[in-house]
Each structure stands twice: as C-alpha cells, then as structure tokens.
Amino acid sequence: MQRTHTGALRAEAAFACTQSRQLRPSRAARTVTAVLAPFPGADTAASTTADLKKLSLITVFGSAPAFSSHGSGTLIDIKIAINNTDLLSPSTSVSSSIPAIKTPYLPSGKFDLDSYDRLVADQISHGVQGLIVGGTTGEGHLMSWDEHIMLIAHTVNQFGRDIKVVGNTGSNSTREAIHATEQGFAVGMHAALQINPYYGKTSMTGLKEHFKAVLEEGPAIIYNVPGRTSQDIPDDVIMGIAAHPNFLGVKECTGNDRIKAYADRGVTCWSGNDDEAHEGRHCYNSQGVISVTSNLIPGLFNSLMHTRDDKMNESLQDLMSWLFCEPNPISLNTALSMCGLIRPVFRLPYVPLSKEQRVRGAALLEGVREHLPAGVTEIRAMEDSEFELVKGY
Numbered sequence: 049m050q051r052t053h054t055g056a057l058r059a060e061a062a063f064a065c066t067q068s069r070q071l072r073p074s075r076a077a078r079t080v081t082a083v084l085a086p087f088p089g090a091d092t093a094a095s096t097t098a099d100l101k102k103l104s105l106i107t108v109f110g111s112a113p114a115f116s117s118h119g120s121g122t123l124i125d126i127k128i129a130i131n132n133t134d135l136l137s138p139s140t141s142v143s144s145s146i147p148a149i150k151t152p153y154l155p156s157g158k159f160d161l162d163s164y165d166r167l168v169a170d171q172i173s174h175g176v177q178g179l180i181v182g183g184t185t186g187e188g189h190l191m192s193w194d195e196h197i198m199l200i201a202h203t204v205n206q207f208g209r210d211i212k213v214v215g216n217t218g219s220n221s222t223r224e225a226i227h228a229t230e231q232g233f234a235v236g237m238h239a240a241l242q243i244n245p246y247y248g249k250t251s252m253t254g255l256k257e258h259f260k261a262v263l264e265e266g267p268a269i270i271y272n273v274p275g276r277t278s279q280d281i282p283d284d285v286i287m288g289i290a291a292h293p294n295f296l297g298v299k300e301c302t303g304n305d306r307i308k309a310y311a312d313r314g315v316t317c318w319s320g321n322d323d324e325a326h327e328g329r330h331c332y333n334s335q336g337v338i339s340v341t342s343n344l345i346p347g348l349f350n351s352l353m354h355t356r357d358d359k360m361n362e363s364l365q366d367l368m369s370w371l372f373c374e375p376n377p378i379s380l381n382t383a384l385s386m387c388g389l390i391r392p393v394f395r396l397p398y399v400p401l402s403k404e405q406r407v408r409g410a411a412l413l414e415g416v417r418e419h420l421p422a423g424v425t426e427i428r429a430m431e432d433s434e435f436e437l438v439k440g441y
Contacts, residue, residue: 136178136212136239136267136296144353145325146178146214146318147171147342148185150380151199152390157441159199163390167343168207170421174347178212179203180241184276185340185377188216190395190441197231204236214269218243222258229265239267239296246277255281256288263294269338273301273320283309290315299338308332323368326352326361340376341368344383345419367412373405383409385435387424392435400435 149171152163171179181203182188182196191199200215207213215232217240219225229240242262244255262268270289274280280302289295290313297316300307304324307317311333318338319325325337329352341364342349352361371379382401385392386409394400401409406429413420413427 136214144336145176145342145346145350146180146336146338147176147346148180148183148338148340150343150377150384150390151182151186151188151191152384153393153395153438153441154391155393155436155438157393157395157438159195160391160393161202164199164202165206166423167384167389167421168203168211170423171342171346172207172210173422175350176211176342176346178214178238180214180216180338181237183216183241183338184273185343185380186216187377187395187398190398193228193231196228197235200232200237201235208236208238212238214239214241216241216243216271218262218271220245220248222261225258225262226265229262229268233266239269240265241271241299242268243271243273244277244279244281246279249277249279252282252285255285259285259289260292263289263292265294267294267296269296269299269318271299271320273299275301286310286315287313297335300334304328304332304334307334322349322371323365326356326358329353330356340371340380343380344371344387344413344421345416346421348416348419364416367416370405370409370412374401379405379409382406383413386410386430387413387420387427389421389423392430394435394437395441396437396439399437400430400432403429403432406430 149164149168152160152167154160168179180186181200182191186199188196196215196217200213200217203213213236215229215237217225217228217232217237219228220243222245225242229242232240240262242259245258250258259268259270270281270286272281281298283306286298297318298310299320300310300317301320303321304319304327307319307328310317316335317328318336319328319334320338321328322337322339322341325334325339328334329336336353337349339349344367345364348360348364351357352364371383373379378398379401381390381394381398382405384390385400386406392400400406410427410429417424417427
C-alpha cells in the first residue's frame, strides 16, 4: 500500500490497515482521505511508531471537517490498489461456527481491547474460521461509525491473517450502508454483513435495489432477521440477487425449512438461531451458524457444526434458551461478566439479567465449565451493585 503522510508520522509507520484491499471488483486504485486517531480505549494519543499499535484508521470519503471530533488525529492519504486475494467469495466461504463476537467495555464505556483480543484469540484457538464484528451481539448499533470502523480495523490488524473478518456495515439507509461498507473494506475486512432496511421499510423492489447497491462494494452475507427488522426478506428477493458475484449467502433466522429451500437452490445459508443450528447443519444442509453461544463455548459449538452429536446438542438447549431469555446480547454480556472474562460494564439501554436469572445461569455455566474460554477461575452470580451502567459513551 502506498501511503502519503501530511502529518509528522513517518512513511514506515504501522497502520491498523496493513494490506491493500479491493473496494469493489470494477474499481482501479483510488485515493481516499483518512485520519489516524486514538482508538477508543487508548489512554493517550500515540506519538511514536511503537505506540501506533494503539491507533486505528478511520477512512472518510468526504471533506476534512468530518474529522472535527478527532483533534489529535493525523490526516493522511492512502492509495488503495486492487488486491482481492483475501476477500471472501462463494468458493471460499467459511463454514462451521462463526461467532458474532462480543464487544467488551471499560468503566468509561470505551472499548476494552485487551479483553476483546483475548476473546477473539480464544475463538481462533478453537478452530473458528470467521467472526462478525459489530453485529447485534457486538452492539454495533450502540457504536458511532468511527468506533465501528476502528474496531473492524483493529480486528483485521490483530487477527486478519488467522481468521476472516466480517464487518456488520449494514444500515436502513442505502447511502449510509454504502459509506460504511466502503470504509470497512478500506480497512481490510473480508466481507460485509448486510441487513435489510428496518423502521423505514421499503417494497420488495426496493429491497432488491438496496442489496444490489451494497453488493457493488464487495462480498456480503445478507442478514434476514424479521424479529428485529419487522420485515422478512422473501426468497424471490434473495434469488433476485443471488447471481451477483459478491453475494455470499444468507444469515437466515426464520428457520430450517427456509434454509433447506435455499440449499436446494444452491444458496449458501448460515443459521441465525443457535438452538436450531445443529439440526440445520446436519439435516437441512446449512453452511453452519453465525452464533451467540460460541462466545461461551467456542470449541464445543464448532465441533457440533462439524460432527453430528444429537445428545450433546440436546444437553445444550437449556443454556441456549437461557442466553435468549431476554433480548440478545443481555444474557451473553451477563454470562461473560459472571465468568470474569469481561468487566461487568453495560452500555445502556442494556442492563444485566435479574439476580434470579443470574443464579440459574451460573448453574448452567458450571455444566459447561470445561468448555468455557481460557481464563475462567470462578463463576459467580454477582450482586446488582457490581454491574456498571454507562450512558455517556
């Protein structure tokens, strides 16, 4: 990657985005304006090359005033050349379990990158091939776009050689989805997760046009979760975009019958329902699962996607039911806190589970203790006073 610095940083400085990436197949090399700014969670602005590990790249396709909130950042120009060898394609799609990774926080509400890196590293050690950054579980909807893109950049920089990074850059605004997806590919993500427009819903024709527009930016998994968007993406919409070279498949939350119907027509699907994912994989031909539960038991859940084990799957149903006793990611945030894997910090409007549910969850977690991420020394139901709720993030 050719880098031209307008600030004091030297040309050999290490950036969060370390490799050239293709923005879309039809684009030649292009120059974008970017800012190098302190990553949320970094205590001070970096001033040396070594300190740049605490910095991340935010790309911007607008004017310099967009950086007004980053007074300590350094404006740079980056020439992004075509290099699509690392991007996902239909022939290289990851299978098995893809965790929708949790984003942990410091008491200030900023990202706790040390805890985040430990969570991701543990997933990789258990054989997962890809992860979703800033999804529902990762609370991308509670992030500014600057935070969102910086977290994608950080993940690529730290783990992009070992795992495929799928950035959740969808939006109910087509313009915003395109903008965020451009940014995500500029900092090195391998694919995007694209949801259908919610709240301001559109027609079926509008859905097709929206997805065609965002697919022009690079490889994407379409995300169908009508329980959150209040609008199903019907099969005729999916089949209308399935021939696009950047279409990877669907994260499907309506059930295994839909997954089977797609699989029979050559459309790759990942289950969006953990409790149905084992059956979906082995009986309905899904590619695997984009999972919440994998945050807690990555090796076990990954194994269930590779090897049929009805008895083990049945034994996990109570845990998975508990993880969704309140809207996701409330239970997962609580569970990871109870295991001491993250600080017990919640960005509002999320709050921890009730004490009654925490006691129930502690017993369920004890049942899978040997499969929990490394570093769990005790599992505690905790007291209400131990949790911190952050509103000014």
